[in-house]
Amino acid sequence: MSTDVERLRAACERDLGDPADWPGPFGYPDALALCIIDAIYVTGARHLTVEKVVERYRGYRAAQGGDADTDGAPELLANVEELGGPVQWAAEIGNRRPTSTVKGAPLRSAALIEVAQALVGLGIRTTADLRRVTEDSERYAQAKAAWCAVPGQRSGFTWRYLVLLAQQPEVAADPSVAGYVDRELGAADPAGVARLLRDVSESAGWDAAALHHAIWRFESARRDQRELPSTA
Structure with missing residues (x-):
């Protein structure tokens, strides 16, 4: 075992808690529709709740002869x-949770439509499109701003989770x-970091x-702590 692997493993054991408590395998690298659903519904909920929404969407699309695991933002909008519309989609597939506890806050299904429309308007229709945007700082900032302008998404957490x-x-x-690995081991390219994580x-x-x-x-938790306003 290399020294880097030993050091990184030790850091993970120090920082990340019991692996039994980590979330299971996740992500939808070919389905922007599922990424959007998960990101919009994840905050303030047990992930089992989100999984049920995702599975209802998968089931509905399968009954149509579609494949949710390759759906992009246009397919999600077509489904709604x-x-x-958002109320009927919430009843059939999503749930009635609002975007916040503020009185009159829109349903998360309404926010889902807004973020999907914003992404399509910026030419981000698939996960491949989104990954390309992350490599362009100007387009990334534009897309993040559009997402965070939607009710309930201002903190940026759901945007980071989407990506x-x-x-x-x-x-x-x-x-x-990659930033975590850099702090522990020194600079490494993202592909090199991925290899280290596999090892x-x-x-x-x-x-x-x-x-x-x-x-x-x-x-993400460290970043949110740094972004908290000072009470001094």
């Missing part, structure tokens, strides 16, 4: 339109995950995608 869900962690690591996972008997997700969540 076919069912009659993570669309990634292919076996190919390249999310920038936040660490194999040495420890962990799921590589779950490890990637656990590091991302750890980094």
Whole structure:
């Protein structure tokens, strides 16, 4: 086992808690529709609740002869339109949860439509499109701003989660995950980070995608702590 693998494994054991408590394998690298659904419904809910929404969407699309695991944003919008709009989509596939606790806050299904329309308007129709946007700082900032302008998405957490869900962690690591590795080992390219994560996972008997997700969540929590306003 290389020194880098040993050091990174030790850091993960120090920072990430019991692997039994990590989320399971996740992500939809070929289905922007599912990425959007998961990201919009994930906050403030047990992930089992989100999984049920995703499975209802999968089941509905399968009954149509479609494949939810390759659906992009246009297919998601077509599905909402076919069912009659956000209220009907919430009843059939989603749920009645609002975007926030503010009185009169719109349903999450309404936010789902807004973010999907915003992405399509920016030429982001598939996960491949979204991954390309992450490589262009100007387009990335534009897309993030459009997403965060939708009710309930202002913090940016769901945007970061969307991008993570669309990634292919076996190919390249999310920038936040790469940043974690950089702090521990020094600079490495995203593809090199992905290889290291695979090696660490194999040495420890962990799921590589779950490890990637656990590091991302750890980094996201650190970022949110840094962004909290000072009370001094």
